[in-house]
Amino acid sequence: xxxxxxxxxxxxxxxxxxVVLRACQSSPDALAARHTFRSAYWDYRSFRADYLPxxxxxxxxNLDRSINQITMEDGSVRFVEQNLLNTxxxxxxxxxxxxxxxxxxxxxxxxxxxxxxxxxxxxxxxxVNIGYSQSLFGYNSLKWRRRIEPVRYxxxxxxxxxxMELVAARAVxxxxxxxxxxxxxATACQNFAHADxxxxxxxGRYQIGTTTENExxxxxxxxxxxxxxxxxxxxxxxxxxxxxxxxLGLHEGDTLPAIRMVTxxxxxxxxxxxxxxxxxxxxxxxxxxxxxxxxxxxxxxxAKANAGLKADLYLRFGLTQTAEKFSSxxxxxxxxxAVSIGITLPILDWGKGRGQVRVARSQRDLVGTQVEQSRTDxxxxxxxxxxxxxxxxxxxxxxxxxxxxxLRRSEVARRLYVLGKSSVLDLNASIEEKDxxxxxxxxxxxxxxxxxxxxxxxxxxxxxxxxxxxVDYGQLVxx
Numbered sequence: 001x002x003x004x005x006x007x008x009x010x011x012x013x014x015x016x017x018x019v020v021l022r023a024c025q026s027s028p029d030a031l032a033a034r035h036t037f038r039s040a041y042w043d044y045r046s047f048r049a050d051y052l053p054x055x056x057x058x059x060x061x062n063l064d065r066s067i068n069q070i071t072m073e074d075g076s077v078r079f080v081e082q083n084l085l086n087t088x089x090x091x092x093x094x095x096x097x098x099x100x101x102x103x104x105x106x107x108x109x110x111x112x113x114x115x116x117x118x119x120x121x122x123x124x125x126x127x128v129n130i131g132y133s134q135s136l137f138g139y140n141s142l143k144w145r146r147r148i149e150p151v152r153y154x155x156x157x158x159x160x161x162x163x164m165e166l167v168a169a170r171a172v173x174x175x176x177x178x179x180x181x182x183x184x185x186a187t188a189c190q191n192f193a194h195a196d197x198x199x200x201x202x203x204g205r206y207q208i209g210t211t212t213e214n215e216x217x218x219x220x221x222x223x224x225x226x227x228x229x230x231x232x233x234x235x236x237x238x239x240x241x242x243x244x245x246x247x248l249g250l251h252e253g254d255t256l257p258a259i260r261m262v263t264x265x266x267x268x269x270x271x272x273x274x275x276x277x278x279x280x281x282x283x284x285x286x287x288x289x290x291x292x293x294x295x296x297x298x299x300x301x302x303a304k305a306n307a308g309l310k311a312d313l314y315l316r317f318g319l320t321q322t323a324e325k326f327s328s329x330x331x332x333x334x335x336x337x338a339v340s341i342g343i344t345l346p347i348l349d350w351g352k353g354r355g356q357v358r359v360a361r362s363q364r365d366l367v368g369t370q371v372e373q374s375r376t377d378x379x380x381x382x383x384x385x386x387x388x389x390x391x392x393x394x395x396x397x398x399x400x401x402x403x404x405x406x407l408r409r410s411e412v413a414r415r416l417y418v419l420g421k422s423s424v425l426d427l428n429a430s431i432e433e434k435d436x437x438x439x440x441x442x443x444x445x446x447x448x449x450x451x452x453x454x455x456x457x458x459x460x461x462x463x464x465x466x467x468x469x470x471v472d473y474g475q476l477v478x479x
Contacts, residue, residue, distance in 0.1 A: 013260035016175055016449060019248065023171035024164050026249030033163040034476060040156035041477050047149040050142070053095045061087040085114040098142050102134035107318075110329070122322060125329040129318030129336075136313055139305035144298040151291045158284035158460060160476075161469050165457035169450055174247055176446035178240040179259050183442055185233035187435055192226040194414060198427075199223045201418065222428065265396050265448050270463050272386045275455065279382050282460035282468060286378075289371040296364035303360035307353025310344040382458060389451040392444070399437070399444040406430075406437035 014022075024030050064084045071077055090109035097104055111124040199219045245256045280286055319333035346353055413430035416422035456462065460469045 013258040014256075015260045015262055016172065019175045019244070019259075020168045020171050020453075022248045023167050027167055027171070027247050028249070029167045029170065030164065031249075033160055033167070036163075037156055037160040037473075038477055040153060041473070044149060044153040044156075047145060050096060051098060051146070053093055056092045056094070058090045058092070059088060061085070081117065083116040085116060087112045087114070096142055098146060100134055101138065101140035101142050102132060105129075105131045107131070120324075122324050123326050123329040124320070124322045125333070126318055126320045127330055127333055129316060129320075131314070131316040133315075134313045136311040137305060137309050138312075139302040144294075144301065148291060148294050148298065151287055151294065155284045155287040155291060157473060158282060158287060160473075161282075161460050161471060162284055162457045164471075165453050165460070165469070169453040169457065171247065172446065172449045172453055174240070174244045175259065176442060176449075178237070178244050179261055180439065180442050180446075181233065181237040181240040182259055183438055185230070185237045187438060188226065188230040188233040191431060191435075192223070192230045194431075195219070195223040195226040198414075198417070261445075263400065263445075265393055265445070266464055267393065268463055269390050269393075270386050270455065272383055275382050275386050275459055275461075276379060278459040278461040278468070279378070283378070283458055285374070285458075289374055292367050293364075293371055296360075296367040300357070300360040300364050303353075303357045307346070307357050310342075312342040314338070314340045378458075382455075385451060385455050385458070389448070389455055392448045392451055396441075396444045396448050399441040403437040403441040406434045410434040 062085075064082060064086070067079050067081050069077055070080045088109060088111040090107060092105060092107040094103060094105045096102075107126070107129040109126045109129070112121060113124070114121040199216075199222070202216045202219045241256055245254075248256075250256060316336075316338040318336050320336050321329055321331065321333040323329045323331070410430040410433070413422055413427050417427045452463075456469065461467075462469055
């Protein structure tokens with residue numbers, strides 16, 4: 001799924017699906033979601049690398065020209081001018097040990113020291129050096145990260161899908177804002193044409209005395225009001241078109257096609273139990289709750305480790321040799337060992353360590369309570385959305401019938417007025433009912449699709465197709 005703008009559809013116009021697809025490809029929110037996911041992906045790759053062997057080549061040559069204080073064999077001190085060049089090369093393999101939190105290393109190094117004033121040099125080699133460092137009672141960050149980071153990455157994957165559905169929901173809002181504005185403009189143009197026709201008709205009737213002056217003035221006011229409504233509707237329509245155009249990432253030379261309305265909605269009923277099941281399986285909110293609990297447990301473990309006995313163990317075993325010739329440097333190497341243990345035991349900290357443990361436990365219990373409440377609220381929100389969505393389809397059908405009936409009534413009222421069998425008040429009332437019915441119908445469609453994409457964002461499930469939402473994350477990282 002790339003970030004490049006997609007080809008524009010044919011001149012027949014864009015339906016809701018076209019707008020949603022374009023928004024998920026090129027909107028600022030969609031592009032931001034891709035960058036956020038890629039950042040999470042590379043964070044996860046970095047975490048995985050901490051559990052793999054690392055190979056490092058280091059070198060730090062240095063030149064030392066100075067006068068240094070040297071203690072001689074007889075105990076006397078002399079100041080000697082030294083002119084040294086040290087050149088070293090070290091190759092090190094290191095592996096973190098997950099189960100203990102320690103570090104195992106294997107190193108080989110070579111050092112050459114040149115005494116420039118005497119034009120002599122010597123070599124020191126460490127063919128092999130095996131070391132291991134371990135905190136005996138410390139906090140094992142490797143173990144806890146191994147539990148937390150995969151959850152965080154899976155949460156990022158699902159958050160990307162959720163964001164795409166929220167992008168679709170926002171595109172729905174902008175689509176219907178423009179659809180409503182276009183409908184209002186078309187209605188305003190039609191109402192102005194009818195008002196102008198009726199006003200001219202009334203002028204003729206006024207000339208022959210069959211229409212009162214008050215009625216004619218009322219029709220003139222209607223005509224002026226409809227002309228104002230038409231101008232205002234045009235301004236609103238242009239603003240909504242610019243807003244949608246910006247959100248869809250259209251370039252300066254691209255033309256926003258006309259909006260093509262879909263007047264019917266699928267006859268789909270969502271089962272509450274199935275929606276809850278898919279939400280618990282797929283929603284990033286569930287993983288976020290799980291990650292919060294793991295992080296709280298990790299903080300308790302860290303607080304306990306910091307409050308008690310601390311002991312750091314370091315072991316090293318290797319071979320070494322020195323010689324004036326490189327060919328002799330690796331002959332008959334001598335062994336070398338090193339063992340060190342550092343112990344820290346708090347004797348008097350005025351309860352600081354114990355207090356930190358209690359704070360961490362309290363935070364863990366608080367997080368547990370908040371997570372349980374969040375899960376309850378999450379389930380209730382799913383149930384509410386499912387109920388609203390299932391009823392909204394019926395509301396759309398009722399609004400469609402109301403819109404059709406109000407349109408027919410307006411046409412009948414206009415004909416009756418022309419025939420002199422109806423008053424101006426009845427005509428105005430029928431026009432207002434017609435316009436209100438059309439707005440209610442568009443609002444019902446808007447609410448239906450907004451609920452649908454909101455429900456999809458929480459469950460990550462396509463209820464029309466009957467399958468979970470999917471994306472090629474590998475391709476997403478490459479693009």
